[in-house]
Amino acid sequence: MVLSFASNDYxxxxxxxxxxxxxxxxxEHYGVGAGASPVAGGHFESHAAFEAAAAAFVHMxxxxxxESGYMANLAMLTALSERGDTIFCDKLNHACLNDGAQxxxxxxxxxRHGDATxxxxxxxxxxxxxxxxxxxxxxxxxxxxxxxxxxxxxxxERYDAWLLVDDAHGFxxxxxxxxxxxxxxxxxxxxxxxMATLGKAAGVAGAFVAGExxxxxxxxxxxxxxxxxxxxxxxxxxALVTAxxxxxxxxxxxxxxxxxxxxxxxxxxxxxxxxxxQPRVDSTSAIQPIILGDNGRTMAVAQGLLARxxxxxxxxxxxxxxxxxRLRVSLSASHAEADIDALSRALEAVLGAGAS
Ligand SMILES: *Cc1c(COP(=O)(O)O)cnc(C)c1O
Numbered sequence: 001m002v003l004s005f006a007s008n009d010y011x012x013x014x015x016x017x018x019x020x021x022x023x024x025x026x027x028e029h030y031g032v033g034a035g036a037s038p039v040a041g042g043h044f045e046s047h048a049a050f051e052a053a054a055a056a057f058v059h060m061x062x063x064x065x066x067e068s069g070y071m072a073n074l075a076m077l078t079a080l081s082e083r084g085d086t087i088f089c090d091k092l093n094h095a096c097l098n099d100g101a102q103x104x105x106x107x108x109x110x111x112r113h114g115d116a117t118x119x120x121x122x123x124x125x126x127x128x129x130x131x132x133x134x135x136x137x138x139x140x141x142x143x144x145x146x147x148x149x150x151x152x153x154x155x156x157e158r159y160d161a162w163l164l165v166d167d168a169h170g171f172x173x174x175x176x177x178x179x180x181x182x183x184x185x186x187x188x189x190x191x192x193x194x195m196a197t198l199g200k201a202a203g204v205a206g207a208f209v210a211g212e213x214x215x216x217x218x219x220x221x222x223x224x225x226x227x228x229x230x231x232x233x234x235x236x237x238x239a240l241v242t243a244x245x246x247x248x249x250x251x252x253x254x255x256x257x258x259x260x261x262x263x264x265x266x267x268x269x270x271x272x273x274x275x276x277x278q279p280r281v282d283s284t285s286a287i288q289p290i291i292l293g294d295n296g297r298t299m300a301v302a303q304g305l306l307a308r309x310x311x312x313x314x315x316x317x318x319x320x321x322x323x324x325x326r327l328r329v330s331l332s333a334s335h336a337e338a339d340i341d342a343l344s345r346a347l348e349a350v351l352g353a354g355a356s
Contacts, residue, residue: 003339004311005329010173010286011253012334013203013246022242023204026235034231038065039220042231046238051208053244058179060194060210064220065240067232069168069197070096072207074103075223076164076193077135080215081106084130088119088161090137090147097135097166106130113140114281116151123159132161138181139169142320142328144283146170149185156191164193171247172201173286178247178254202243206232253333257286260331263340264288267347276351278324288329289315290347298325304350310343 013019026046036042047065055063066072077100081087085106089097091113101108107128111119119134126132134156136147149165156163167180175183180196182188190212198206209219220226261284268290271277278291292298295316302314305327316325329343 002306002309002311003342005331005335005343006311006313007332008169008200008286008330009203009334010169010201010257010330010332011178011203011247011250012332013201013243013250016203016246018246019203019239019242023235023239026238030234030238032235033233036231037227037229038231039227044231044234044237046234046241047231050237050240050244053241054196054208055210057177057244057248058182058194058196058210059188060192062213062216063208063210064216064226065232065237066207066209066226067229068199068205069166069195069207070099071225071229072195072197072209073097073166074100075219075225076195076209077101077106077133078104078225079219079223080162080164080193081131081133084128085133086126086128086130087133087135088122089135090114090140092137092140092143093135094137094141094166094168097137097164101135106133114145114148116148116155119152120155120159123155123161132159133164134161135164136166137169138165138167139174139285139287141169141287142315142326143281143289144169144285144287145281146181146185146285149181149187153187153189153191157189161191162193163189163191164195166195168195168197168200168207169285169287171196172250173254173257178250198240198243202240202247204236204240204243206236206240250333257331257333260333260335260340261286261288263344264329264331267344271347271351286331288331290327290329290351291324292326293323295325298327301350302327304353305346308346308349310346312343 034042073096083105087108170181172178193211298314
């Protein structure tokens with residue numbers, strides 16, 4: 001048996017009995033396919049039920065369901081912006097926010113990672129009269145650190161911009177009842193358009209975009225990835241209603257997960273202090289990178305761990321910046337203390353051996 005630290009199933013819900021049962025009940029009730037785009041007959045009761053439940057859960061007026069986070073980001077960016085607008089993106093945003101920005105007709109500019117001061121410089125020197133959008137991951141997918149959302153929201157207010165937040169890794173794991181990074185930071189604003197994915201902590205697949213009613217209606221009416229794609233299977237939407245309830249009830253799982261996170265932070269600090277890994281930005285999320293720098297060494301260490309039945313993916317450029325190849329440890333409430341012990345022993349054996 002290989003012990004995996006590769007999955008984004010942060011709460012261990014993907015295989016939960018309640019979720020499997022809800023999915024099966026959904027199939028018995030609806031069959032397996034939606035049969036059409038949501039605007040052409042593919043939007044069932046279960047889709048509407050999920051959208052209402054998701055909006056209520058994150059305390060936003062309205063939500064719209066998508067088959068994946070990738071599609072949701074493409075939809076959000078291409079529908080909301082138009083020619084003459086500018087999208088300001090964090091340098092380390094997820095690939096699908098970049099792809100959405102590229103597909104949109106708006107101009108786009110990148111600001112230095114997590115650097116609200118640099119973003120302000122760009123906003124100040126920006127002379128266009130079109131709309132402005134600031135797009136960011138809430139939890140960065142390769143470093144696990146949080147975006148300075150409070151500062152970004154202040155800039156959005158000062159420079160009359162929208163703030164688009166991709167919370168793929170915060171939803172379910174952070175905030176009150178797992179409501180995500182905005183809840184964690186206590187932020188609400190009609191300028192925020194919020195995107196959360198449902199294939200990570202929620203354990204299924206899909207995503208939703210939430211925000212002001214007119215914003216969501218506009219996306220529904222105009223986003224091509226929404227209009228021209230077959231809707232999510234209604235049984236899956238039914239399972240997702242159950243997933244939301246499971247997320248909210250998962251305080252014990254989140255407490256266990258955050259215990260694992262604290263241990264991993266101490267572990268990687270110790271590797272950094274002993275010169276076995278490079279300094280990294282602090283991560284309080286379930287994503288805990290151990291940066292080794294060299295591509296070859298990173299893949300050799302990942303292989304060495306695998307030989308000890310521990311699977312930690314090695315991540316190389318271009319997924320991460322040059323010279324920052326890393327092990328990306330992804331933690332879950334489904335890990336036991338003993339699993340973290342096993343990871344610790346395997347890392348000591350392989351990283352420690354490589355240094356001498
Ligand atoms: C995984 C991820 C996505 C894509 O979500 P899918 O539902 O897997 O398509 C988007 N943004 C971020 C930051 C992600 O980590």
